[in-house]
Amino acid sequence: MNDLAGKIQDAELEVMRVLWEKADAMSLIDIRKILSDRCGWEDSTIKTLLRRLLDKGIVRLEKRGVYSPVVTRDEYIQWSTHTFINKIFSGSAKNLVATLVSNEQLDEKDIKELSAMFNAGEKNE
Amino acid sequence: MNDLAGKIQDAELEVMRVLWEKADAMSLIDIRKILSDRCGWEDSTIKTLLRRLLDKGIVRLEKRGVYSPVVTRDEYIQWSTHTFINKIFSGSAKNLVATLVSNEQLDEKDIKELSAMFNAGEKNE
């Protein structure tokens, strides 16, 4: 799924979040329950969104009334991060992080923890 | 410009890139030259995009035929980074960076350099 089969739209993403929260396949009933509550959407809206996700191959119909994600949350995160960095930082993840640091979107505590990660990673060099 | 006055669209962003590349205000002539070359757009397309940017308050008409950005590149980068992190990482910049590290979107060299930044920042704690 290189272009994520045409991108997950904002409203569709809301549906995916629900599916991703559950490890298993989910019934329309449960999906509806959560989404009508969380987003105030009508039944038909939810069905439309699921249909679009099916069409894009992002979701699969396990059996009548039961859906499960084809694209995993991790895949999506990775893809969207990649896309974002390309668009805004010309593909340089480093520049992104440097920007975060100078804009203080990472606090002292974050930096400590990340430093630890970095140093851990550095050992196999 | 909290919501960046209704968001800069992809095609519009291409126009902004041109304006941002130059410190000064730019003439339509120069904008057109670059964009028709870079994107293969017709004259009218470029004028439409500039109009939309004007309407959104993202660009200003300095005088007849001369445009300059109202939103700076840095503002845009900051805003879009913020928006992205909210959408995908529930607002946690740290999680973003952690993901970059585990997905190896940062290489050893990047990490070294960033570590240095981090350590430099850590002194005033």
Next chain:
DNA sequence: CTTAAAAGTTTACCAGTGTAATCTACTGAA
């Protein structure tokens, strides 16, 4: 077997976007 409820399908409608043609208004040069 019949039927109501749930699921799936078709159609709709508006705003926004990518892309552009055309028409109108200025303005500087002759």
Next chain:
DNA sequence: TTCAGTAGATTACACTGGTAAACTTTTAAG
């Protein structure tokens, strides 16, 4: 003063996305 060439404004048109109604098919319960 007039006119050609820019610049700006209006209109267009197809496609997508957010939101949903209405219609059709399937299925489980009685």
